[in-house]
Amino acid sequence: MLNNDLKLKQLVMLSGKGGTGKTSLTAGLMDLASRSWRHPVFTDADVDAANLALVTEAVPDQSHLFMGSFLAEITPEQCQNCGMCADVCRYGAILLPTENQPWHRVDELACEGCAACVHVCPETAIQLHQQQDGEWFQSTTPYGQLFHAELFPAAENSGKLVTTVKQQAKLYAQDNGCDLLIVDGPPGIGCPVISASAGADLALLVAEPGVSGIHDLDRIIQTLQEFNVPILVCINKADIFTPGTEDIKSLVGKYGLPLAGEIPFDEAIPDSISAMQPVTRFAPESPAAHAIEQIWGTIQRTLFGEG
Amino acid sequence: MKIAVASGKGGTGKTMVATSLAATAAKDHPVRFLDCDVEAPNAHLFLNPTIERKEKAYIAVPKIDPAACTLCGRCVEVCTFHALAKLGTQILVFPQLCHGCGSCTLQCPVDAITEFPRPIGELFFGTTKENILFSMGELTISEPMPTPIIRQLKAHLSDEATLTILDSPPGASCSVVTTIHNADFLLLVTEPTAFGLHDLRQMLGIVEKTGTPAGVIINRAGVNYAPLEKLLEEQSIPVLMRIPYRNEIAAALASGQLLTESFPEYKPAFIHLLQDIDRLMGDV
Numbered sequence: 001m002l003n004n005d006l007k008l009k010q011l012v013m014l015s016g017k018g019g020t021g022k023t024s025l026t027a028g029l030m031d032l033a034s035r036s037w038r039h040p041v042f043t044d045a046d047v048d049a050a051n052l053a054l055v056t057e058a059v060p061d062q063s064h065l066f067m068g069s070f071l072a073e074i075t076p077e078q079c080q081n082c083g084m085c086a087d088v089c090r091y092g093a094i095l096l097p098t099e100n101q102p103w104h105r106v107d108e109l110a111c112e113g114c115a116a117c118v119h120v121c122p123e124t125a126i127q128l129h130q131q132q133d134g135e136w137f138q139s140t141t142p143y144g145q146l147f148h149a150e151l152f153p154a155a156e157n158s159g160k161l162v163t164t165v166k167q168q169a170k171l172y173a174q175d176n177g178c179d180l181l182i183v184d185g186p187p188g189i190g191c192p193v194i195s196a197s198a199g200a201d202l203a204l205l206v207a208e209p210g211v212s213g214i215h216d217l218d219r220i221i222q223t224l225q226e227f228n229v230p231i232l233v234c235i236n237k238a239d240i241f242t243p244g245t246e247d248i249k250s251l252v253g254k255y256g257l258p259l260a261g262e263i264p265f266d267e268a269i270p271d272s273i274s275a276m277q278p279v280t281r282f283a284p285e286s287p288a289a290h291a292i293e294q295i296w297g298t299i300q301r302t303l304f305g306e307g
Numbered sequence: 308m309k310i311a312v313a314s315g316k317g318g319t320g321k322t323m324v325a326t327s328l329a330a331t332a333a334k335d336h337p338v339r340f341l342d343c344d345v346e347a348p349n350a351h352l353f354l355n356p357t358i359e360r361k362e363k364a365y366i367a368v369p370k371i372d373p374a375a376c377t378l379c380g381r382c383v384e385v386c387t388f389h390a391l392a393k394l395g396t397q398i399l400v401f402p403q404l405c406h407g408c409g410s411c412t413l414q415c416p417v418d419a420i421t422e423f424p425r426p427i428g429e430l431f432f433g434t435t436k437e438n439i440l441f442s443m444g445e446l447t448i449s450e451p452m453p454t455p456i457i458r459q460l461k462a463h464l465s466d467e468a469t470l471t472i473l474d475s476p477p478g479a480s481c482s483v484v485t486t487i488h489n490a491d492f493l494l495l496v497t498e499p500t501a502f503g504l505h506d507l508r509q510m511l512g513i514v515e516k517t518g519t520p521a522g523v524i525i526n527r528a529g530v531n532y533a534p535l536e537k538l539l540e541e542q543s544i545p546v547l548m549r550i551p552y553r554n555e556i557a558a559a560l561a562s563g564q565l566l567t568e569s570f571p572e573y574k575p576a577f578i579h580l581l582q583d584i585d586r587l588m589g590d591v
Contacts, residue, residue, distance in 0.1 A: 016347050018317010018477040023502065048478030049316050049506040070387055090408055091458075109484050109517065114408030115387050128387070151480055153512025158480045159451070187317040187477050188346035191451035210561030212322065212349040219347060219448065226449040240554060241561035265554075273500050 008173045009303045010181045012200040016216030018187030020208040021236040024269050026184040027055045027278035028292040034143035041178040043169045044148035045162045045196035046186040055276050058139035058146050068133035068157035070113030072106045078125030079103040085117035109154060133157050136165050145172055159191035189223040197229055202303055205233045209244025214251060221255055231257050232302060234295050238262035260298040263291040309471040311490035315506030317477035319496045320526035323560055325474040326353040327567040331577035333437040336470045342443035343486040344476040345428060345456045352563050356433035356441035364456040365424035366407040371398045375419035382411035403451055428456040457485045479509035492584050493521040499532030511542060520587050527552035547583050548576055
């Protein structure tokens with residue numbers, strides 16, 4: 001019983017479509033959680049486009065290299081231009097000899113690091129090198145510890161980096177008796193989203209009215225149901241296109257999911273991003289801040305049976 | 308010419324730009340449109356193509372013949388994706404980790420491995436009322452890997468169409484790189500906020516690696532956001548269009564209308580955009 005009560009609850013913020021307001025809402029929830037009875041810790045799992053640190057006054061205490069993918073490299077002096085590497089590569093990542101560079105080369109952006117070429121090269125002219133794909137950080141914010149990362153441009157393995165920052169946050173939570181992990185998730189429904197949702201006790205979906213928003217909301221709902229993650233839905237910019245808001249409500253109703261609240265279009269949100277603060281702190285009396293407070297209440301009731 | 312529309316940050320207006328650009332260009336050129344945002348494809352909601360053909364998207368996954376397998380473990384050793392494991396007297400395959408590279412098949416000393424196509428998504432092909440040759444990929448729910456679908460979609464590129472527009476997924480990693488690989492021009496859509504700026508920097512990092520000529524569209528432009536203007540000036544990236552924020556635009560897009568359809572005053576801007584891209588390509 002006691003163990004159960006101390007269990008770390010995981011909330012993941014997702015949307016399917018990008019740019020619906022996940023990060024602004026997460027920042028607001030960070031602020032509210034830090035002022036509650038909860039002892040929270042936070043992760044930004046959108047490692048391709050990590051923005052949560054920008055609005056939470058995050059000061060990095062630690063940074064760590066993230067070694068992930070492999071790339072093949074051909075040693076020009078050893079290459080005899082037999083072309084076997086190009087024959088086996090399924091990614092079109094072997095560039096053919098040119099006048100200036102008369103040997104086979106690897107197109108780094110197309111290479112998957114599978115090593116098929118390495119094993120077939122009769123001259124052993126090809127080696128695999130592990131790449132530094134990014135960096136991850138543990139930062140102090142006024143709201144608690146934030147674990148976040150920057151994947152380098154064009155790097156691979158975003159799912160693995162998401163898993164890394166989440167694991168680090170969980171280790172911190174264990175050592176410090178945290179009871180809530182809020183994960184700001186990436187857009188889409190693929191690999192990094194699945195990594196961000198692993199082990200989640202609840203997903204809060206941030207929907208946006210409109211044909212794109214509802215199409216992508218439907219896909220993320222189906223994805224989470226496949227993995228048995230309980231879902232709450234909230235609607236952001238709920239008043240910009242009311243027929244779209246009604247459509248979201250009927251979709252949510254069709255799936256039998258609870259609606260956690262509606263956030264109106266509110267200039268306080270872009271203004272709070274410019275001020276680099278959560279909207280609940282920057283403009284606590286704004287309509288958006290009040291709506292986020294209501295959503296936070298629903299989250300607490302759902303996860304902890306209180307609020 | 309292949310123009311890829313990308314952004315780093317999600318929801319900046321990639322699809323809005325790509326669809327209006329395609330519809331405008333289709334008046335004078337044959338246009339092919341590829342929706343490469345296979346996790347959340349939305350362009351069809353604006354272009355309303357008539358879908359004429361579908362095709363499954365596959366990844367080639369190994370199948371091991373237990374009668375032929377000697378359990379030497381070579382396949383496990385060569386798989387850099389950890390999609391194979393030796394457990395007791397069998398080799399286990401984890402299909403969702405497999406990148407379909409074929410290394411295991413090539414390296415098996417007793418030819419015990421064959422590959423079978425595992426469906427992970429679907430491709431759709433059709434035509435719009437503007438005569439745009441439309442295609443899109445869609446990742447199957449709960450499948451993790453979008454890139455093989457994007458590659459399969461792009462394999463249909465070689466045809467008579469003179470202008471190809473690729474609508475990219477958000478982010479700055481694998482699926483974006485696969486989409487913009489070999490594009491002739493990169494159209495980067497951003498918004499004048501700290502978030503937009505941060506994620507645009509990620510995209511400019513890719514531009515630096517590929518050397519692809521690029522230009523920026525600032526969406527929801529209001530008062531000039533100095534840090535963004537400064538970055539673009541420093542990196543000599545031209546601003547090709549500014550689209551101000553208006554509630555009416557947001558509502559029109561939400562209802563599934565093309566920007567150039569509900570606000571025809573933007574048509575000349577997109578014609579200019581094409582001319583500007585042509586000019587920038589000529590400079591290269």
